[in-house]
Amino acid sequence: MxxxxxxxxxxxxxxxxxxxxxxxxxxxxxxxxxxxxxxxxxxxxxxxxxxxxxxxxxxxxxxxxxxxxxxxxxxxxxxxxxxxxxxxxxxxxFIDGPTLAEAVSTGGPLGAADLERVAVSVAAALTAIHGAGLVHRDLKPSNVLLSSFGPRVIDFGIAYAADSTRVTQDSIVGTPAFMAPEQIRADGITSAADIWAWGGLVVFAGTGHPPFGAGPA
Structure with missing residues (x-):
């Protein structure tokens, strides 16, 4: 703080x-x-x-x-x-714990058991989010908090409603390293885009690197 x-x-x-x-x-x-x-x-x-x-x-x-x-x-x-x-x-x-991005940055890639724990917990969170009629559209390591009770996904309530760069056009929403192709093209977005981001998040958690490198968007 x-x-x-x-x-x-x-x-x-x-x-x-x-x-x-x-x-x-x-x-x-x-x-x-x-x-x-x-x-x-x-x-x-x-x-x-x-x-x-x-x-x-x-x-x-x-x-x-x-x-x-x-x-x-x-x-x-x-x-x-x-x-x-x-x-x-x-x-x-208030969730008292580091983000997944912070944990990997300071401690390196997650071990096998922790990686499985994060993967399953985030998938369960997405199931709940999609079941409520929301699409996250910005799932990434900094939006996963590692609490003492397990991983928590944050920023799901507003991620669908507003983008930090193009609120009025409602077009490109998300973080490029974890965005599905349809997000890059500004096509119709469904829950499938979150599943794509989930795969990238698991890659990051297990390797310490974004799925497609860290170059320019």
Whole structure:
């Protein structure tokens, strides 16, 4: 966790903001506490993305669907706030553990047993996500958290609703190293694209390298 910066909120709709967990193309993730003291992760959507009416509508729809995703192998969606005069944000349970990308970077490729554990757990998470009518579209090592209770897939609730680079066109969504061919072509995306990404993620976890190298997109 990093310290809050000038301009960061100290409170969001009753959640106390205590630090920064990360920042990406779509927004900033904060560590927060509920009024009861439970630790949570709060992802605040960037203001320019939030200004797109189509995104706001899809944010609400996908947040509602995200609540139906089974909790056993994902970060449970606890709340989704869409204020009329501010930036929307989602609240999930806080998972205390490194990402798969961080674990491989610091400890090297996973051993056989751990690799099987991650592969099966992520496949189970995708089954739950697809069963709720969502397509992740950005499954990658940094979106898998290795908690003490097993791997958890994160960022499934909004990945279908918004892309950090082309929100308004709803075209190319994902991370190139793990994207299926139909994502590169901006064709219709189905759950099959997530299965492709799952294969690439397992390759990365077992070898320490992306499936098609690390060159330019």
């Amino acid at each position: 990093a310290a809050l910066r000038p301009g960061d909120p100290s409170e969001l709709a009753g959640y106390r903001v205590v630090g920064r967990l990360g920042e990406g193309g779509m927004g900033t993730v904060y560590l927060g506490r509920t009024p009861e003291g439970r630790l949570v992760a709060i992802k605040v959507i960037r203001a320019d993305i939030a200004a797109v009416p189509a995104f706001r509508a899809r944010f609400r729809r996908e947040a509602e669907v995200g609540r139906r995703v089974a909790r056993f192998c994902t970060a449970e969606l606890l709340d989704a706030v869409d204020p009329p005069d501010g930036q929307p944000f989602i609240v999930t349970e």
